Amino acid sequence: MKVPVNEPVIADGAKKYVLDALETGWISSAGKYISLFEETFAAFIDVKHAITVTSGTSALHLALTSLNIGKGDEVILPDFTMIACLDAVLYTGATPVFVDVDPETYCIDTDQIASKITDRTKAIMPVHIYGHSADMDPILVLAEKHNLYVIEDAAEVHGGTYKGKKCGGIGTVGCFSFYGNKIITTGEGGMLVTNNKELYEKAQILRDHGMSLSKKYWHDLVGFNYRMTNMQAAIGCAQMEKVDGILKTKRNIGSMYNKFFSGHKSLILPKSDNFSKHIYWMYPVIFNLRGKDNNKIRDDIADLLKLFKIDSRPFFFPIHIMPPYYENCSLPVSEKLSLTGIVLPSYVGITNNEIKKICNIILNRISELS
Numbered sequence: 001m002k003v004p005v006n007e008p009v010i011a012d013g014a015k016k017y018v019l020d021a022l023e024t025g026w027i028s029s030a031g032k033y034i035s036l037f038e039e040t041f042a043a044f045i046d047v048k049h050a051i052t053v054t055s056g057t058s059a060l061h062l063a064l065t066s067l068n069i070g071k072g073d074e075v076i077l078p079d080f081t082m083i084a085c086l087d088a089v090l091y092t093g094a095t096p097v098f099v100d101v102d103p104e105t106y107c108i109d110t111d112q113i114a115s116k117i118t119d120r121t122k123a124i125m126p127v128h129i130y131g132h133s134a135d136m137d138p139i140l141v142l143a144e145k146h147n148l149y150v151i152e153d154a155a156e157v158h159g160g161t162y163k164g165k166k167c168g169g170i171g172t173v174g175c176f177s178f179y180g181n182k183i184i185t186t187g188e189g190g191m192l193v194t195n196n197k198e199l200y201e202k203a204q205i206l207r208d209h210g211m212s213l214s215k216k217y218w219h220d221l222v223g224f225n226y227r228m229t230n231m232q233a234a235i236g237c238a239q240m241e242k243v244d245g246i247l248k249t250k251r252n253i254g255s256m257y258n259k260f261f262s263g264h265k266s267l268i269l270p271k272s273d274n275f276s277k278h279i280y281w282m283y284p285v286i287f288n289l290r291g292k293d294n295n296k297i298r299d300d301i302a303d304l305l306k307l308f309k310i311d312s313r314p315f316f317f318p319i320h321i322m323p324p325y326y327e328n329c330s331l332p333v334s335e336k337l338s339l340t341g342i343v344l345p346s347y348v349g350i351t352n353n354e355i356k357k358i359c360n361i362i363l364n365r366i367s368e369l370s
């Protein structure tokens with residue numbers, strides 16, 4: 001594809017730092033880049049503690065297990081999200097409870113959470129989708145009232161804010177991914193952040209086979225190997241030097257799309273709410289042509305873009321309709337988004353002309369169909 005949806009930014013320092021890790025022999029999960037990456041990232045999110053892990057999925061799993069969530073417990077999460085959230089809950093033996101999403105933010109509909117809380121609920125897992133934060137205040141109020149943990153999935157929102165606070169640093173614990181298409185990447189990798197010291201220590205122990213922090217080879221718990229390598233952390237350190245620039249570029253990309261698409265009623269554009277500054281990790285658009293099959297239009301336009309070598313992605317499927325997670329229920333917003341939403345390129349190198357071209361292709365097609 002000539003215009004990818006996303007593409008990693010290889011920061012200048014990456015080569016130097018990785019080479020340093022290689023030349024000094026610190027290629028495994030000890031080394032200076034691990035602690036530097038953790039400290040830099042903790043400061044970036046404005047939290048006390050950060051722990052590098054192998055992926056966003058392992059960050060979520062480690063967060064859940066560190067909070068003692070397991071069999072018999074329930075975790076409330078949105079039906080519209082990347083599948084890792086659900087897998088992480090299922091790995092622990094806990095039961096996922098699906099909630100529909102807000103039609104404007106695509107994040108969990110906070111008005112629908114209270115009715116899903118039971119005696120077995122242990123945590124709420126809001127997911128900040130495509131770069132827009134979930135509405136955290138009502139979630140925090142419910143969590144306080146019912147004594148629940150809040151596990152933020154911030155894998156798509158590094159540096160995004162909710163009412164001025166960095167996403168991931170608001171709940172009990174925040175989980176990030178550094179997969180190749182995320183705002184910053186280490187190839188594969190993840191980070192768990194928290195202000196809770198006890199949770200931080202427990203997560204450190206569980207990340208490293210459950211080994212005691214003070215007594216080598218003594219295990220009080222059954223843990224995992226979720227350690228990131230120093231080479232990945234070296235890339236992460238270089239990326240952190242670029243993150244402000246990346247975020248600025250992403251916001252410009254979002255503004256350009258907003259400008260070219262503005263005033264077209266048959267498109268629903270991403271909301272940059274007054275509580276959330278959208279960072280446009282990806283640029284999501286919903287087709288909303290009156291009286292038309294918007295699912296077909298979405299798929300046709302994706303094919304049309306492909307002819308111009310422009311990549312795009314359909315929205316996620318609703319979790320509850322897929323075989324391993326199937327539940328016979330109706331979550332209409334999630335279902336509708338999934339059928340009619342497309343994600344447009346927001347790779348850092350995209351030019352204004354490319355954005356203009358994408359918008360023109362879509363707008364021309366829509367006017368033909370209207």
Ligand SMILES: *Cc1c(COP(=O)(O)O)cnc(C)c1O
Nearest residue numbers: 055056057082084155156177179
């Ligand atoms: C990417 C992503 C994850 C999973 O991260 P991996 O590093 O691929 O394991 C989890 N949640 C969301 C919302 C994501 O976008």
